[in-house]
Amino acid sequence: MKLELVRFKDWTDPVPSVRREVLSALPHPDDGQPPLLFVPGLGHGAWAFREHWLGHVASRGFAAYALSPREQGSLRAYAHDVVQVAAGLPRQAVLVGHGVGALVVAHALARYPARAAVLAAPVLHGRAALGAALRTNPLGTLPAFFGGGLRLSRRQLFAGDPPGADAYVERLTRAPSAVYRSLLTAPGPADPVGAPPALVVGSPDDRIVTRKALDRAAARFGGAPLLFPGMGHDLMLEPGWQEPIDAILDWLVKELAG
Numbered sequence: 001m002k003l004e005l006v007r008f009k010d011w012t013d014p015v016p017s018v019r020r021e022v023l024s025a026l027p028h029p030d031d032g033q034p035p036l037l038f039v040p041g042l043g044h045g046a047w048a049f050r051e052h053w054l055g056h057v058a059s060r061g062f063a064a065y066a067l068s069p070r071e072q073g074s075l076r077a078y079a080h081d082v083v084q085v086a087a088g089l090p091r092q093a094v095l096v097g098h099g100v101g102a103l104v105v106a107h108a109l110a111r112y113p114a115r116a117a118v119l120a121a122p123v124l125h126g127r128a129a130l131g132a133a134l135r136t137n138p139l140g141t142l143p144a145f146f147g148g149g150l151r152l153s154r155r156q157l158f159a160g161d162p163p164g165a166d167a168y169v170e171r172l173t174r175a176p177s178a179v180y181r182s183l184l185t186a187p188g189p190a191d192p193v194g195a196p197p198a199l200v201v202g203s204p205d206d207r208i209v210t211r212k213a214l215d216r217a218a219a220r221f222g223g224a225p226l227l228f229p230g231m232g233h234d235l236m237l238e239p240g241w242q243e244p245i246d247a248i249l250d251w252l253v254k255e256l257a258g
Contacts, residue, residue, distance in 0.1 A: 015080040021068035022085060023050050025058035034115040034256070035063035035089050039082055039108075041099020041123065042179070043152050043172035045069070048098075048234070052241045060249050065089065069175075075182040079107035086112050094252060098236065099123050099208070100183065102217075109192035116255055117198040118248050121209050121233050122217045156207050159232040162239050197255045199223070201244055203231040226251070 023046040027033075036057055038049040046066035057064035067085050069078055082104055086093045092115040097105030102122030109117055152172055158165045192198070198221035202214045214225040228235065228244050235244045 015077045018070045018081075020070070020081055020085060021046055023047070023054065023066045023068075025050075025054035025064045027058045027061045027063060030063065031061055032091070033062045034091050034094050035065060036094045036096055037082070037086050037089065038064065038066040039078075039095065039097040039101035039104050040066070040069065041097075041101040041121075042175045044099070044101075044234075045171075045173070047171065048168075049236055051237060053236045053245050056242065056245055057249065060246075062249065062252075063089075065093075072178070074178050075104065075107065075186045078104045078179075079111070082108040083112045086114070091115075094118065096120065096248070097122065099233065103183070103189070106189040106192075107186075109196065110190035111193065113194040114192070114196045116196050116252060117192070117221075118252075119198065119200045119217055119221075120235055120244070120248075121202045121206055122200060122214075123209060124217055124220075125213070157232055157234045158238060159203070159205050159230055162237075164237075168234070168237050199248065199251050200225040201228070201235070201248060202226075203228050203233070203235065205230060206233045208233045 038046070038053065040046065040048050045068040047068075049064075049066040054064040054066060065085070067081060070081060073081075082095065086095065086108070092113065094116045095105045095108060095112070095114045096118040097103070098120040100123045102119035103124050105117060105119065106122075106124060152169070154161075154165050154169045157169070200214060200218035200221065200223065202209055202225055204211045204214075204227055214227070218225040226247055228240070228247075231238045231240060231244070235241065
């Protein structure tokens with residue numbers, strides 16, 4: 001019934017169409033493996049995956065795509081965009097969400113029969129995430145409670161002081177206040193279509209997503225999180241970025257073989 005209500009709303013109040021930014025890296029040759037579609041979190045765009053992960057995924061034989069969030073949107077609109085882009089790919093896709101992008105993926109899974117799903121440093125509960133952000137970055141977080149934008153800090157995103165961190169932080173954008181409201185008021189995601197295999201990855205040293213949150217997210221999908229100590233929230237931009245993406249691909253290869 002819940003899924004039918006979502007579809008009814010999409011019919012009576014359709015999400016406005018926009019031009020979507022999708023970056024890609026393609027393998028040579030293409031051996032027919034399922035493509036990976038990466039979905040960034042708040043403040044990030046497809047560029048965050050282009051830095052390292054897209055090319056590396058392609059070098060391992062998988063087509064890789066990354067979708068930037070629309071400038072003005074909501075959780076519902078973001079999930080709609082993921083479903084539309086995934087449906088347009090040549091083969092059944094693997095959805096990979098980072099941060100709040102993992103929550104977007106969780107909602108998209110109720111509408112799109114993904115081959116598999118990966119939730120990286122997942123922010124699945126908006127109130128808990130904003131509470132953690134308020135503790136670690138009060139000046140950047142308080143405006144979000146009064147209709148302003150959230151400004152993430154280097155300390156929230158990275159462990160230590162890695163090279164290039166300041167340049168990455170400068171590329172972050174302020175998400176619309178409507179996004180925060182939708183995070184706080186949206187119902188939980190419905191069950192995934194087709195029960196695809198799912199993997200949760202993260203770091204116990206993440207200053208945005210706690211270890212307990214990682215455990216809860218993984219338990220929801222019947223497993224345990226794959227942890228990378230010493231890394232920050234932005235796993236794909238840390239100096240050790242290759243370790244988590246290789247672990248994700250190794251897991252995916254095993255799932256496809258099974």
